[in-house]
Amino acid sequence: MALRNRVLNSYINLLRTEKRVFNQDLKTLNNVLHQTRQQYRENQLVTDEKKIEELVEHANAVSNFLLTNLVQAVRKSETRFELKFHKDTDLNHTYEFIGDQKIRKKRGKIALDESQEEQSQCCGGGACGTNTNISQKCS
Amino acid sequence: MLRSLSKVLNSNMFRPTTSMNGYLYRNYGSDARLGDKEITDRVIEIVSNYDKVLGKTVSPSTTFKELGLDSLDAADVLVAVEEDFGIEIPDEEADRISSLKETIDFIKKTPTAK
Numbered sequence: 001m002a003l004r005n006r007v008l009n010s011y012i013n014l015l016r017t018e019k020r021v022f023n024q025d026l027k028t029l030n031n032v033l034h035q036t037r038q039q040y041r042e043n044q045l046v047t048d049e050k051k052i053e054e055l056v057e058h059a060n061a062v063s064n065f066l067l068t069n070l071v072q073a074v075r076k077s078e079t080r081f082e083l084k085f086h087k088d089t090d091l092n093h094t095y096e097f098i099g100d101q102k103i104r105k106k107r108g109k110i111a112l113d114e115s116q117e118e119q120s121q122c123c124g125g126g127a128c129g130t131n132t133n134i135s136q137k138c139s
Numbered sequence: 140m141l142r143s144l145s146k147v148l149n150s151n152m153f154r155p156t157t158s159m160n161g162y163l164y165r166n167y168g169s170d171a172r173l174g175d176k177e178i179t180d181r182v183i184e185i186v187s188n189y190d191k192v193l194g195k196t197v198s199p200s201t202t203f204k205e206l207g208l209d210s211l212d213a214a215d216v217l218v219a220v221e222e223d224f225g226i227e228i229p230d231e232e233a234d235r236i237s238s239l240k241e242t243i244d245f246i247k248k249t250p251t252a253k
Contacts, residue, residue, distance in 0.1 A: 008210055008214050009230045009233070009234070011214050012218055012228075012233055015215065015218040016218055016221065019222055037211070037215070041211070
């Protein structure tokens with residue numbers, strides 16, 4: 001029972017984090033939420049407790065990473081981006097700017113949608129790398 | 140498509156109205172809490188808009204299970220509720236909540252809900 005709750009809590013936690021860090025970037029947010037839901041569904045039938053523990057740990061690590069190591073860059077003009085730091089952002093860090101969706105970098109993805117009023121992209125040190133499928137879907 | 144549109148409409152048009160209400164209440168220095176009816180209506184709306192619930196009848200006494208929602212779906216709904224009311228449901232509470240009524244009751248006793 002306790003393990004079951006930990007799974008659900010990790011799920012809630014991850015969804016919360018994603019809604020927070022991908023705030024307003026609806027396209028990326030929907031992709032990420034979809035990916036999360038799908039992966040939890042896929043692993044729903046896992047019965048090995050050790051494996052479940054590992055998956056929960058992984059989900060929590062991803063959540064924590066997104067929260068601390070991902071900064072949204074919102075394009076304000078042709079040459080200017082506004083970085084959105086929040087209270088959990090780890091500032092003792094060098095961030096890699098990931099600004100082109102077509103050239104898929106090894107780590108990370110971006111969401112550049114011409115139709116969106118605010119174009120935002122994400123730059124982080126690898127959080128996005130954990131969600132490789134999303135990036136493929138984006139591009 | 141329509142659903143995403145309605146979400147955009149929800150966030151851009153309806154929310155400022157509700158927060159405005161909260162603001163006015165606060166101005167009068169009286170109870171800043173949301174009315175029971177408003178909480179109930181908003182919770183019903185959020186649940187009704189959830190993919191798997193679309194088209195089903197939702198009432199305050201419905202349980203998530205009756206709507207065909209499993210624990211992951213329920214978690215999803217709770218996160219949507221959190222987002223809408225600007226609150227965070229503690230883990231222990233989230234584990235316990237299994238119906239609309241319990242969700243509504245939790246919001247009622249959460250003064251920061253807006």
